Amino acid sequence: MKLPKSLDNSISLIGAIIAVVSLVIMAFLVIVSLFLEEGGAYTGLFTYIIMPALLVLGLILIPVGMWLKIRRVKKSGQPMSTSWRVIDFNQRSHRNAVLIFGFGTLLFVMLSSIGSYEAYHYTESNEFCGETCHKVMSPEYTTYQESPHARVGCVECHVGAGATWYVKSKLSGLYQVYSVLTNKYPHPIETPVHSLRPARETCQQCHWPEQFYPNQLVNERHFLADSANSEWNIHLRMRIGSDHRSGGLAEGIHWHINPNIQVDYIPATDKREDIPWVRYINLATGDTTIYMDSENPLDEETLSSAVPRTMDCIDCHNRPSHRYKTPQDFTDRQIAAGNIPKSLPYFKQAAMQVMFSESFTNLDTAKMTINDRIKEYYETEYPDILATQKDSVEKAIVGLLDGFERNIFPYMQASWDAYPDHIGHIEFNGCFRCHNNQHVSESGKVISQDCNLCHTILQQGPPDNPQVAQFNQSLEFEHPVKLKKGWKEGLCTDCHRYLYE
Ligand code: HEC
Ligand code: HEC
Ligand code: HEC
Ligand code: HEC
Ligand code: HEC
Ligand code: HEC
Numbered sequence: 155m156k157l158p159k160s161l162d163n164s165i166s167l168i169g170a171i172i173a174v175v176s177l178v179i180m181a182f183l184v185i186v187s188l189f190l191e192e193g194g195a196y197t198g199l200f201t202y203i204i205m206p207a208l209l210v211l212g213l214i215l216i217p218v219g220m221w222l223k224i225r226r227v228k229k230s231g232q233p234m235s236t237s238w239r240v241i242d243f244n245q246r247s248h249r250n251a252v253l254i255f256g257f258g259t260l261l262f263v264m265l266s267s268i269g270s271y272e273a274y275h276y277t278e279s280n281e282f283c284g285e286t287c288h289k290v291m292s293p294e295y296t297t298y299q300e301s302p303h304a305r306v307g308c309v310e311c312h313v314g315a316g317a318t319w320y321v322k323s324k325l326s327g328l329y330q331v332y333s334v335l336t337n338k339y340p341h342p343i344e345t346p347v348h349s350l351r352p353a354r355e356t357c358q359q360c361h362w363p364e365q366f367y368p369n370q371l372v373n374e375r376h377f378l379a380d381s382a383n384s385e386w387n388i389h390l391r392m393r394i395g396s397d398h399r400s401g402g403l404a405e406g407i408h409w410h411i412n413p414n415i416q417v418d419y420i421p422a423t424d425k426r427e428d429i430p431w432v433r434y435i436n437l438a439t440g441d442t443t444i445y446m447d448s449e450n451p452l453d454e455e456t457l458s459s460a461v462p463r464t465m466d467c468i469d470c471h472n473r474p475s476h477r478y479k480t481p482q483d484f485t486d487r488q489i490a491a492g493n494i495p496k497s498l499p500y501f502k503q504a505a506m507q508v509m510f511s512e513s514f515t516n517l518d519t520a521k522m523t524i525n526d527r528i529k530e531y532y533e534t535e536y537p538d539i540l541a542t543q544k545d546s547v548e549k550a551i552v553g554l555l556d557g558f559e560r561n562i563f564p565y566m567q568a569s570w571d572a573y574p575d576h577i578g579h580i581e582f583n584g585c586f587r588c589h590n591n592q593h594v595s596e597s598g599k600v601i602s603q604d605c606n607l608c609h610t611i612l613q614q615g616p617p618d619n620p621q622v623a624q625f626n627q628s629l630e631f632e633h634p635v636k637l638k639k640g641w642k643e644g645l646c647t648d649c650h651r652y653l654y655e
Contacts, residue, residue, distance in 0.1 A: 160224050169212045315359075357474075364402075374387065378634060407608055411466065473577070481561075517563075
């Protein structure tokens with residue numbers, strides 16, 4: 155049986171060549187990936203997205219070419235048989251052709267279903283989400299790899315289970331690819347993610363409130379910006395639940411997500427950093443209390459048009475996976491880890507001065523600037539330290555740059571400053587967005603800022619001479635450096651948001 159005449163045209167031929175070549179390349183890549191465990195982000199992109207797309211394109215070109223040829227021939231008035239062929243099973247060539255065509259189709263359908271299954275997996279993989287658009291996603295991917303969720307897939311939080319969310323995320327993904335190609339995406343990528351799937355559907359796949367702990371210990375090591383980089387440690391017992399396991403979520407920090415409790419709020423702006431209006435509904439009794447910020451009340455107009463947001467995990471844990479540490483935090487961690495020698499006098503101060511006085515636009519120049527400025531600092535302020543401890547200075551700079559690289563991303567403008575962390579209240583208002591003694595209900599109730607509401611301080615002070623709390627009691631917070639009288643009136647962020655500026 156001969157091939158139809160209409161196949162004899164260059165478009166169909168090109169289509170066929172594209173299809174065959176991409177099929178061969180795909181087969182080759184699949185075989186390679188069987189032998190090499192890690193193919194990298196781009197192998198998957200080629201094997202499961204680009205090559206199959208080319209294959210389909212090639213296959214589409216074949217009938218398109220045929221159709222064009224028939225039209226052309228018809229227009230020119232030449233005779234050409236376009237009538238349907240008659241298949242005669244008595245002829246061996248016809249039988250073979252049908253067999254070949256049938257098997258070919260079956261094989262193609264089989265391969266493409268395996269292919270689309272793999273493509274599905276691939277577009278759900280961390281390498282696809284985190285590495286394909288490397289420059290854009292590098293801040294999120296890098297911080298993710300250092301987070302407690304480094305072994306949890308991006309899609310577990312960002313997409314979750316179910317076809318609707320899969321389609322939703324892929325549609326918005328297409329738009330994202332477009333905005334990357336046309337360089338239209340914002341630097342930094344905007345936060346909060348308004349289209350994030352409700353946290354109760356994602357986080358609670360793995361953390362369900364019935365199994366929360368009543369308490370968690372948080373031990374922090376700090377190094378002050380003085381001559382000795384003096385260490386100051388704080389041990390807190392976080393009252394995530396009630397004091398006893400049997401108390402469930404009836405009190406404590408996770409009270410907000412007790413199934414009987416609903417806390418709604420209206421933020422002043424999309425950023426959710428100021429919260430002037432809070433409503434607490436006790437779903438069991440129906441009691442409702444509305445708290446308004448007495449210093450910065452919400453104007454009537456915004457209030458009447460706003461849709462309140464119901465508080466969920468993300469309103470506190472907004473950085474479970476992408477935590478951009480502050481310069482003071484990552485420097486402290488590098489000192490604690492021994493990557494920056496604690497014995498090098500004034501290093502914390504030097505580092506903070508540089509970090510808070512420079513702005514960076516590109517990683518390479520940032521590294522050079524930091525290196526130069528630290529050395530300049532020692533040259534002008536403490537030349538004898540530079541002379542006698544040059545190696546220490548070099549080592550400290552390496553440690554600082556290491557911390558910098560993993561937390562500040564000049565190209566994307568991604569850093570602690572762009573992505574506030576809502577757990578805590580020191581650099582960002584976090585809990586104090588509501589718990590600032592300023593949110594008052596009509597009957598005069600306030601959302602409390604009591605220092606023992608959320609945690610008790612078990613230990614604080616220098617490691618060789620700490621204050622230690624008695625069993626089941628809390629120490630009164632002692633600020634690590636002496637402050638002027640009256641500092642307790644304000645918020646910690648009044649000083650700490652840009653502490654070293
Ligand atoms: C444990 C859950 C979790 C995992 C795993 C996770 N994310 Fe996120 N991601 C979040 C949350 C929560 C936010 C911030 C939501 C908010 O504040 O609105 C976020 C925000 C983002 C943003 C917006 C910018 C920002 O930081 O607010 C991007 C982009 C992003 N994630 C990409 C990724 C990529 C890529 C991966 C995998 C490499 C990943 N995420 C893994 C929970 C997660
Ligand atoms: C696929 C399972 C999974 C999902 C989904 C998930 N987590 Fe986790 N989460 C984990 C694992 C595993 C750990 C690490 C436990 C450990 O290190 O002991 C963890 C740890 C945590 C911790 C403790 C971190 C710490 O510093 O000790 C918090 C808080 C947390 N997750 C919050 C969230 C939030 C909020 C979400 C939703 C945005 C979420 N998780 C989604 C599995 C998950
Ligand atoms: C959107 C506003 C809002 C934010 C943000 C917020 N809270 Fe609350 N919180 C409330 C309200 C409202 C109450 C109940 C006040 C009342 O009527 O007693 C409350 C009560 C509490 C209680 C007491 C629960 C009990 O009865 O035992 C704790 C503990 C608590 N919050 C901890 C936190 C922590 C920790 C954070 C930050 C990680 C935080 N809250 C952030 C609104 C908020
Ligand atoms: C009111 C703020 C707030 C809300 C809402 C909240 N958390 Fe937490 N959660 C905290 C704080 C504070 C801690 C203590 C750890 C810390 O300070 O980092 C904590 C600790 C945890 C831990 C580690 C300890 C443990 O019990 O295993 C997990 C996991 C966790 N939260 C998951 C969740 C999930 C899931 C949700 C949503 C269903 C949620 N949290 C809602 C504030 C909150
Ligand atoms: C509404 C809850 C809440 C209240 C009220 C509260 N805190 Fe906190 N505090 C937190 C949370 C959450 C953290 C973060 C723990 C962590 O790092 O994960 C924290 C952290 C701290 C830390 C440790 C900071 C560090 O990095 O070492 C100190 C110190 C502290 N609080 C002092 C206070 C003092 C003093 C008050 C009273 C003015 C107070 N807190 C009131 C929730 C609260
Ligand atoms: C009047 C300004 C001011 C206020 C308000 C303030 N601090 Fe500080 N804080 C400082 C200064 C200055 C340092 C010293 C920094 C250094 O030497 O590195 C400091 C250091 C600290 C440190 C040591 C670790 C670090 O981050 O350097 C902690 C912890 C701390 N403050 C907690 C708090 C808490 C909690 C509050 C709110 C209850 C608060 N501070 C309010 C000025 C302030």
